[in-house]
Amino acid sequence: MPDTRKKLLELDHVRVQFGKKRRPFVAVKDVSFDIYQGETFGLVGESGSGKTTIGRAIIRANPVAAGEIRFDGRRISGKLSAQEDRQVTRDIQMIFQDPMSSLNERAKVGYIVAEGLYAPGHHLTEDQRREKVAKALSDVGLLPEFASRFPHEFSGGQRQRIGIARALIMEPRFIVADEPISALDMSIRAQVLNLLSALQKERGLTYLFIAHDLSVVRFICDRIAVIHKGDIVELAESEQLFAHPLHPYTRALLSAIPQPDPIAERSKKLLVYDPACHDYTQDKPVWCEIEPGHFVLGNQKELDGYRESLAKAH
Amino acid sequence: MEKNDSVLLSIQDLNFKFTLRGQVLHAIRGISLDVYKGESLAIVGESGSGKSVLVKTLMGLNDQNGYIESGKILYNGQDLATFTTDKQWQAIRGREIAMVLQDPMTSLNPLKTIGWQIKEALELHQNLHGAAADAAVCELLAEVGIPDPQRRAKQYPHEFSGGMRQRVVIAIAMACRPKILICDEPTTALDVTIQAQILGLIKQMQKKYDLTTIYITHDLGVVANVADRIAVMYAGDIVEVGSCAEVFYDPRHPYTWALLSSLPQLGVKGEPLYSIEGTPPNLFHEVRGDAFAPRNPQALKIDFVKRPPMFAVSPTHSARTWLLDPRAPKVEPPEHIRVLREKGRALKLTGEGTANA
Numbered sequence: 001m002p003d004t005r006k007k008l009l010e011l012d013h014v015r016v017q018f019g020k021k022r023r024p025f026v027a028v029k030d031v032s033f034d035i036y037q038g039e040t041f042g043l044v045g046e047s048g049s050g051k052t053t054i055g056r057a058i059i060r061a062n063p064v065a066a067g068e069i070r071f072d073g074r075r076i077s078g079k080l081s082a083q084e085d086r087q088v089t090r091d092i093q094m095i096f097q098d099p100m101s102s103l104n105e106r107a108k109v110g111y112i113v114a115e116g117l118y119a120p121g122h123h124l125t126e127d128q129r130r131e132k133v134a135k136a137l138s139d140v141g142l143l144p145e146f147a148s149r150f151p152h153e154f155s156g157g158q159r160q161r162i163g164i165a166r167a168l169i170m171e172p173r174f175i176v177a178d179e180p181i182s183a184l185d186m187s188i189r190a191q192v193l194n195l196l197s198a199l200q201k202e203r204g205l206t207y208l209f210i211a212h213d214l215s216v217v218r219f220i221c222d223r224i225a226v227i228h229k230g231d232i233v234e235l236a237e238s239e240q241l242f243a244h245p246l247h248p249y250t251r252a253l254l255s256a257i258p259q260p261d262p263i264a265e266r267s268k269k270l271l272v273y274d275p276a277c278h279d280y281t282q283d284k285p286v287w288c289e290i291e292p293g294h295f296v297l298g299n300q301k302e303l304d305g306y307r308e309s310l311a312k313a314h
Numbered sequence: 315m316e317k318n319d320s321v322l323l324s325i326q327d328l329n330f331k332f333t334l335r336g337q338v339l340h341a342i343r344g345i346s347l348d349v350y351k352g353e354s355l356a357i358v359g360e361s362g363s364g365k366s367v368l369v370k371t372l373m374g375l376n377d378q379n380g381y382i383e384s385g386k387i388l389y390n391g392q393d394l395a396t397f398t399t400d401k402q403w404q405a406i407r408g409r410e411i412a413m414v415l416q417d418p419m420t421s422l423n424p425l426k427t428i429g430w431q432i433k434e435a436l437e438l439h440q441n442l443h444g445a446a447a448d449a450a451v452c453e454l455l456a457e458v459g460i461p462d463p464q465r466r467a468k469q470y471p472h473e474f475s476g477g478m479r480q481r482v483v484i485a486i487a488m489a490c491r492p493k494i495l496i497c498d499e500p501t502t503a504l505d506v507t508i509q510a511q512i513l514g515l516i517k518q519m520q521k522k523y524d525l526t527t528i529y530i531t532h533d534l535g536v537v538a539n540v541a542d543r544i545a546v547m548y549a550g551d552i553v554e555v556g557s558c559a560e561v562f563y564d565p566r567h568p569y570t571w572a573l574l575s576s577l578p579q580l581g582v583k584g585e586p587l588y589s590i591e592g593t594p595p596n597l598f599h600e601v602r603g604d605a606f607a608p609r610n611p612q613a614l615k616i617d618f619v620k621r622p623p624m625f626a627v628s629p630t631h632s633a634r635t636w637l638l639d640p641r642a643p644k645v646e647p648p649e650h651i652r653v654l655r656e657k658g659r660a661l662k663l664t665g666e667g668t669a670n671a
């Protein structure tokens with residue numbers, strides 16, 4: 001079924017590493033997944049597991065050490081011509097994770113939001129630009145007059161929305177949204193999620209959505225990939241993942257979701273994930289499509305167990 | 315819940331303003347709030363409503379362009395609102411009131427080892443030096459759940475994961491033996507498994523050291539987990555305050571209703587989530603009436619004219635809304651709130667006249 005859909009972004013055995021060539025630290029080991037045109041693809045997992053690193057590799061801010069990233073069928077990792085580079089920068093925008101440190105402190109908000117529009121290839125008058133800034137700010141629930149203020153004069157959530165306005169104003173085709181709503185209150189969170197969905201419907205936007213709030217991810221994402229220490233351990237359609245999580249890390253993660261109800265929250269049972277539960281000395285793990293559209297990392301023995309539990313559940 | 319009734323800190327009719335290029339922003343608009351010894355208080359509310367500014371006034375940490383216009387902050391027989399010098403604040407910061415922020419990197423020095431940073435706090439606040447301080451460093455690291463503390467103490471912040479850094483920040487805070495620990499979004503940047511561990515750790519510290527904790531968070535799941543009491547903020551004001559059960563199962567202010575109705579858990583995939591129309595008021599202009607009225611479809615006429623007082627719902631629960639005035643017409647809360655209310659009544663957590671939770 002998914003085969004009829006168009007792949008917009010493809011990650012093909014991508015590895016990203018930091019530090020010295022001789023003793024590199026591999027942050028992303030060997031990651032492959034496809035994101036279809038018009039879908040919202042969720043990436044969840046431990047802090048430090050490589051989510052932001054993947055996002056930055058997609059916008060070409062982190063070089064790829066092995067493998068390849070393709071956008072619209074064309075390679076965008078590695079060396080590109082200036083022309084191609086400009087096109088990618090325009091088509092793919094990232095909403096950065098940390099609203100406290102990702103904004104230029106010395107620039108006014110109006111400039112920060114409009115910055116991308118000053119790049120070559122845009123021909124706008126000052127008035128047109130100002131109008132676009134005002135529109136982008138009000139889209140994310142901020143007052144247009146905020147354009148003349150500096151970032152430090154805003155609360156955490158207000159700064160996060162400045163970061164969102166800055167990405168939206170470029171009218172990209174693909175957005176890497178790295179924790180775009182973590183600093184927002186529930187209501188503005190709902191407003192921003194509604195905005196992202198509306199833009200998706202209107203303009204056919206595609207998102208890679210990175211977040212720690214799994215209730216939000218479940219609501220907004222079509223498919224979800226779970227990453228642990230640089231490896232994707234499970235990938236499935238959202239409801240499938242929540243209904244039948246297989247990998248023990250996924251199960252631990254879902255068990256820890258905070259419940260906004262004191263009684264449910266205080267009686268929830270936490271599962272703990274111990275990586276030592278895998279015995280991969282002989283029987284090596286493989287990435288396996290265990291049922292249509294549902295992938296999991298495991299060795300033969302584990303996969304047999306997963307199949308059994310799925311059979312029981314259906 | 316180990317709450318007893320002695321007031322540890324009392325904020326009284328506090329007004330805080332910022333001046334910005336000739337304009338004045340009224341960030342805290344007459345807030346009164348008591349903090350009880352040993353309790354765990356959660357402050358939730360709109361982004362930009364003044365949660366961070368409010369807790370920063372307790373430590374004198376607001377930006378230079380901000381000032382207390384009026385009001386009192388009573389703590390230990392002193393009025394913190396009258397403090398003017400850093401020297402006065404030194405006696406409070408860390409020692410009496412400590413803070414854990416969302417991003418642990420902003421509280422850690424990237425150029426110093428973790429051990430050095432904890433030791434500095436121990437020397438300053440507990441007068442420990444040399445080998446005794448080294449031993450205490452390892453003890454603290456072990457206490458906050460960092461394995462192999464001897465080796466870890468020699469490492470730098472960038473060698474720690476986000477969750478471990480947050481543990482270190484808590485260790486440093488605890489080294490000062492504060493009475494009040496303020497956590498401003500302590501776990502927003504962490505995944506839910508680590509988040510659960512950090513909340514567990516803070517609770518454990520709270521018990522062990524008889525701490526009073528103030529949490530600021532947008533995650534109502536975290537609030538449900540940790541809070542004895544909840545204060546809800548909107549536009550520089552506390553609009554509702556009550557026990558955890560009272561605010562979750564019997565909320566009274568329309569803003570609280572809207573907040574609890576916006577949860578993604580209540581959403582239907584493919585359809586918009588409930589969200590509040592419009593934008594919060596511009597605090598550069600003085601607010602008239604109930605600040606939430608322009609966004610409240612059920613607002614009363616008086617909401618646009620006169621600021622409501624705090625009405626008591628129970629001895630522990632009050633809200634600033636004209637809906638609680640005996641003369642007000644009956645306004646039904648949204649459906650989800652009615653469901654919550656029934657749940658609370660069925661479980662006898664809330665209800666007519668019962669205040670205990």
Ligand SMILES: Nc1ncnc2c1ncn2[C@@H]1O[C@H](COP(=O)(O)OP(=O)(O)OP(=O)(O)O)[C@@H](O)[C@H]1O
Pocket residue numbers: 018019025027045046047048049050051052053054097476503504505
């Ligand atoms: N520029 C860099 N130099 C060295 N190491 C880095 C760099 N950027 C990231 N890392 C390391 O790569 C790993 C993955 O980091 P990344 O920021 O991608 O995690 P994440 O999944 O986004 O975590 P979080 O949920 O906390 O944001 C971490 O161990 C991090 O310390």
Ligand SMILES: Nc1ncnc2c1ncn2[C@@H]1O[C@H](COP(=O)(O)OP(=O)(O)OP(=O)(O)O)[C@@H](O)[C@H]1O
Pocket residue numbers: 152153154155156157158183185332333334339341360361362363364365366367368377379380597
């Ligand atoms: N230095 C400053 N100068 C001017 N205004 C400021 C300054 N710092 C904060 N403000 C304003 O004060 C108000 C309250 O900010 P505060 O940071 O307390 O919000 P918050 O409730 O913590 O929000 P969030 O949930 O987004 O962190 C906001 O309108 C903000 O723009």
Ligand SMILES: [Mg+2]
Pocket residue numbers: 051052053097178
């Ligand atoms: Mg990240």
Ligand SMILES: [Mg+2]
Pocket residue numbers: 155156365366367
């Ligand atoms: Mg804040």
